Amino acid sequence: MNISSSEVIYALNALLGEGGILESSQDMSRYAVDWAGDRLGSPLAVARPRTTEEVAGIVEFCHRHRVPMVAQGGHTGLVGGALPDAGQPELVISLERLNQIREIDPLNFTLSVDSGCVLQTVKDVAAEHECDFPLSLGAQGSCQIGGNVATNAGGLNVLRYGMMRQLVLGLEVVLPDGRIWNGMRALHKDNRGYDLKQLFIGAEGTLGIITGVVLKLFPQPQETRTALVAVPDVFAALGLYALARRSCCELLSAFELIPRACLELAFEAAPDLPDPLETPAPFYVLLEITASGPVDLEAMIEHLFDSGMQAGQVLDGVLASSDAQAARLWRIREAMVEGQQLHGEHLRTDIALPISTLGNFFNEANRAMAAISPQTTVIAYGHLGDGNLHFNLLPPAELDLTAKRVLLHALETELFAIVEDYQGSISAEHGIGRTKQTAFLDGLSELERELISDLKQLFDPDDLMAAGRILPRVTDPAIHYQSQE
Amino acid sequence: MNISSSEVIYALNALLGEGGILESSQDMSRYAVDWAGDRLGSPLAVARPRTTEEVAGIVEFCHRHRVPMVAQGGHTGLVGGALPDAGQPELVISLERLNQIREIDPLNFTLSVDSGCVLQTVKDVAAEHECDFPLSLGAQGSCQIGGNVATNAGGLNVLRYGMMRQLVLGLEVVLPDGRIWNGMRALHKDNRGYDLKQLFIGAEGTLGIITGVVLKLFPQPQETRTALVAVPDVFAALGLYALARRSCCELLSAFELIPRACLELAFEAAPDLPDPLETPAPFYVLLEITASGPVDLEAMIEHLFDSGMQAGQVLDGVLASSDAQAARLWRIREAMVEGQQLHGEHLRTDIALPISTLGNFFNEANRAMAAISPQTTVIAYGHLGDGNLHFNLLPPAELDLTAKRVLLHALETELFAIVEDYQGSISAEHGIGRTKQTAFLDGLSELERELISDLKQLFDPDDLMAAGRILPRVTDPAIHYQSQE
Structure with a gap:
């Protein structure tokens, strides 16, 4: 920075x-x-541009003054x-x-928006024009489209519609x-030359x-059918997945694996929730099919059952009747996600594996966790249809915070080593940012x-934009690396 | 090149x-x-590696010796x-x-192959394992997967399955x-950091x-229904498309616009082909729906009709009964594609437009072509569901080759200007290579x-790999440009 904080604020106030x-710290x-x-830290200041040109003005200023x-x-x-x-x-x-809807074209099935629009x-x-924008996340009431693009967001409907990368046609x-x-x-x-937009999708603003x-x-979708199915183990869930992909055609929009332990967590967070089936089962699959036209979804799902x-x-199984x-x-x-929060310090992961290996992986990872800490509870649920597990860990309640963190770190290290053995990913949809x-870097060639x-x-030779995310800062001498050139 | 052709051949012979x-010129x-x-020209030689390591050896050699x-x-x-x-x-x-199948994993719905495998x-x-690899092209009997990736190939089923970019999970x-x-x-x-494979997809080997x-x-797919529908004009075809996207759910795999002139061309190339409908119509739509499970496709398509x-x-309309x-x-x-070849020199294009503008574009482009050359025949067909038209032109037969080329060049220039006005693309699926x-470059900012x-x-500071494709050679002094750095 070749300028003082107050000069930055003065100049940007004039601009915006x-x-x-x-x-102010409060603001x-x-x-x-x-x-x-x-x-982590406090901002130098917060700039709130309303137009692309204002964003460009701010960035140009920051670039000039480092x-x-x-x-x-x-x-x-x-x-x-x-x-x-x-x-x-x-x-x-x-x-x-920066949150204006720019243009909707229902016949072209496209919607142009400012990046600050909330999902x-x-x-x-889209729904007002009888269209669907299918990205579905827990955070959809507050997350912004630009963030969804920058992080290549996933969520509940990836199985059918892909991740954010597949839902973007153009970028500014x-x-x-x-x-x-x-x-x-x-x-x-x-197909005009290199597809430049791909560089920015998932680059986390760097x-x-x-x-x-x-x-x-x-x-x-005009019709939706939601069902919860009890299955004996992960292998059975995988077999059901193979059946469902075929017999539900491309209409399968969610296929979520939920172990019994997750149901118990859900009941902790929401005690009024009824147990959906009479007899408890080791695992459940929550699945959904939707159709925009006349298809007998009920027959489809009964055939699958x-x-x-x-x-x-x-x-x-239970097929929702309303x-x-x-x-x-x-x-x-x-x-069940809220239930995890009630247990305080715990480990959340976001791993992906080849779908066909999920059964073996699940068993091996459980054994490995138990070998290190038999009292730790494994809460492994996820988007089975994408090979994406949130293999989370609740440490024993009696440990103090430091001991919990030490234990969780050891468990994570072991878990990630098994993920590597299975040629999986340590970040299926959350990205890298800082915490991953x-x-x-350990897994990177x-x-x-x-x-x-x-x-x-x-793109950013001075390392000014979102520095230290994904890769460490280039100014850190211990991890400085030269370009080939 | 700091080495003679015969030295290259000698060294690579030893390697391969x-x-x-x-x-030899014959080989x-x-x-x-x-x-x-x-x-265009003749190769220096042709290298035919059988392994990735051999490819790497060849390229390393070429890189070293420019x-x-x-x-x-x-x-x-x-x-x-x-x-x-x-x-x-x-x-x-x-x-x-380099054409070995590496591994198929039907439960993971993935197939790993060498890039030289024929589509x-x-x-x-895939079919042997009850799976489908949906890329479908006229050239599928000889085109190779690596070429499909390098050119981000499109084809007939993009509407449902996307272009090659959406069908690739991993690359070497x-x-x-x-x-x-x-x-x-x-x-x-x-979601581990930048998605490097995106850089190579569609980069045409550069x-x-x-x-x-x-x-x-x-x-x-277990069941397929194919239909040909007569429609009065492009606007009607677009209206039908909007209906079909909804009422056929995600099961619509092709929606091809075919003007009557194309049928006539098809009859020229294949005189035994029957006229599919009793009364000739100005336009037809060839559509297909497929399902991998129990869906009443017949009812679906009749509802659409x-x-x-x-x-x-x-x-x-006619619904194929066998x-x-x-x-x-x-x-x-x-x-109809073969029929065009029978007419000798003609202009093939591969343009994309926002689907909602296709009706107006079609009229305006036809008027513009007729204003320049009333005797030129417009043969505009394409993947309407992708907004992709092959707006081709047959010049008057009586012109000599040079006059045809001059005329076609003028028509293409005018056509591309209209495409630009409509914010379309001059290359929807064929890529840039040399001919585009x-x-x-004219349309590039x-x-x-x-x-x-x-x-x-x-990636290629010495401009040795597929130089002159997409961008001109950097060694051409007239078009040399510096990197920012």
């Missing part, structure tokens, strides 16, 4: 006008903390990526006021030097700030590290 | 052994020509990208012997310096040579050109 810059406090309550900056969406990230740094003060660029708003606008990005790249194309096919997005829409029963994969009953089934999925960085670092240097 | 290098002739009969090289798949490209250069002799690296072989292997790539990047991940979700691919599979009739969008009849309907789609380069050029320089 009234309300554009927040600088800035909510920008220093995320959904999970994590907090002011570190980080873009911020809805504070719902899970890896600390958007939190202002604890080391050097960063200018937080909040996109919350739920986007879904509502302010590059780290303040130039605006206009890639707002509303084309379903476009290569540019996303200001506009063209989203791909789908027909709005019957086949599953015959194959010994299904023990019992929207209210379907909502109660989905409430289990939410309440060490594990990410020399060549990959060089390529990622070269790309970062190409 | 018997049959690994072809050097090399088929590597100098593509499917459409286009030809030997220009180009990877080659099944010679089915349409933009001259894989043809050896006419200026400086290039080593052709043919992937035809049809890949489809067959030999970088321009000969290092092997192993990104052969078989994970449906993986950033590396793809040697291995992990493909995403789908359940094999009825709705379309009531809305005045459907004049008449596989043979369905094949005859698809035969029209192939024969001028039009591509300064910033995009800089970014693309910087990426190329980062």
Whole structure:
């Protein structure tokens, strides 16, 4: 930084006008903390641009004066990526006021929006035009589209619609030097040279700030069937998945694995929730099929039940007979996450594996955890249809906080080693940010590290934008690496 | 090149052994020509590696001695990208012997293959395991998977399954310096840092040579319904599309627009083909729905017919009652392409537009073509469900070749200007290669050109790999541009 904090604030106030810059600790406090309550440092200031040009003006200014900056969406990230740094003060660029719907084209099945639009708003606008924007997350009431793109968000419907990367047709990005790249194309096919937008999707704001997005829409589902099925083990759940992929055609939109322990957690958080089936079972699958046209979903799901029963994969099941009953089934999925929070310090993971290995992985990982700490409770649920498990761990309640953290660290290290053996991923959908960085770097080959670092240097040679996320800062002498050139 | 051609051949012969290098003009002739009969220069030699390590050895050698090289798949490209250069002799690296199936995992819905596998072989292997690899192209009997990835191939089923980019989970790539990047991940979700494989998909071999691919599979369709529907105009076809997207749910796998003129061309190429409907209509839609499970497709398509009739969008239609009849309907789609070839010199284009603008675009482009040359026949068909038109032009037969070319060039220039007005793409699925380069560069912003050029320089600073494709050679002094750094 070749300028003082007060000079930054003075200049950006002039650029953004009234309300554009927040600088008091009170005003800035909510920008220093995320959904999970994590907090690192305080912002240098918070800039709240309303237009792409204002974003470009801020970034150009920061680039010129070497002011570190980080873009911020809805504070719902899970890896600390958007939190202002604890080391050097960063200018937080909040996109919350860049939140206009630009254009909806229902016949083209596209929707163009500012990146600060809240996901739920986007879904509502699509629905008003009988379209569906299918990204579905717990945080959808507050997360922003730009953050969803920057982190390549996943969620509940990836099985059918893909991750955010597959739902983006065009982007507008302010590059780290303040130039605006206009890639707002509303084309379903476009093979003109390198697909530059792919670079920014999932880059967690390290290569540019996303200001506009063209989203791909789908027909709005007219009918939905939700079911909870009891299964004896993970292998049976996998067999049922293979059946369901086929017999439900492409209409299967969710296939969630839920062990009994998760149901118990859900009942802790929501004691009024009824046990959905008479006899408790070791595992459950929560599945949903939806259709935008005339398909007999009931027959489809009953056919699946019957086949599953015959194959010994299904023990019992309930098919929701009303929207209210379907909502109660989905409430289990939410309440079990809330139930984990009630237990205080615990380990959340977000791993992906080849689907076919999930049964063996599950057994081996459970054995390995028990070998280290028999009193630790494994809470492993997830998007089985994507091979994505949240293999979470609740340490014994009697340990103190330090002992819990030491234990959880040891368990995580062992778990990630098994993930590596199974050629899996230590981050299926949450990204790297800061909290996954060490594990990410451990698994990275020399060549990959060089390529990622070269790309970062190409776009942001001064390492000013979201520095220290994904890769460590290049200014840290211990981990400085040269580009090939 | 700091080495003679014979030294290259000598060294690579030693590396690859018997049959690994072809050097006689006779042996090399088929590597100098593509499917459409286009030809530019002759190869320096043709290398035919059988393993990734051999590819790496060749590339490392070429990198060290500054030997220009180009990877080659099944010679089915349409933009001259894989043809050896006419200026400086290039080593052709043919992937035809790198063609092993590596691993199929039907429960994970993935298939790992060498990049030289022919698309049809890949489809067959998937089918043996009751899976489907849905990429479908006219050239599927000879095109190779690596070429499909390098060009981000499209084809007939993009509407439902996306382009090649959406069908790739992992890649193995030999970088321009000969290092092997192993990104052969078989994970449906993986958010670990930058998604490097996206760089190579659609880069037309300019950033590396793809040697291995992990493909995403789908359940094999069990039932298919194919129909040809007569519609009064493009607007009606669009209305029917909006209906079909909804009422056929996600089961709609093709929605092809065919004007009457194309049927006439099909009859020229295949005189035994019957006119599919009693009364000729201005336009037809060839549509297909498929399902892997128990869905009443017949009821679905009849519901669509009825709705379309009531809305005045459907004049008449035929639903294939047998596989043979369905094949005859698809035969029209192939024969009309063959029919165009019978007319000699003509213009093939591959444009994409926002789907909602196709009606207005179609009218405006037709008027503009007629204003320049009333005797030119417009043959505009395409994947309406993707907004992708092959807006082709047959010049008056009485013109000589030179006059035809001059006329077609003028028409293309005008057509592309209209595409630009409609915010469309001049290359929906064929890529840039050489033949689309001028039009591509004309439409490229300064910033995009800089970014693309910087990426190329980062990966291939000596401009040795597929040089002159997408962007001009950097060694051409007239078009030399510096990286920002």
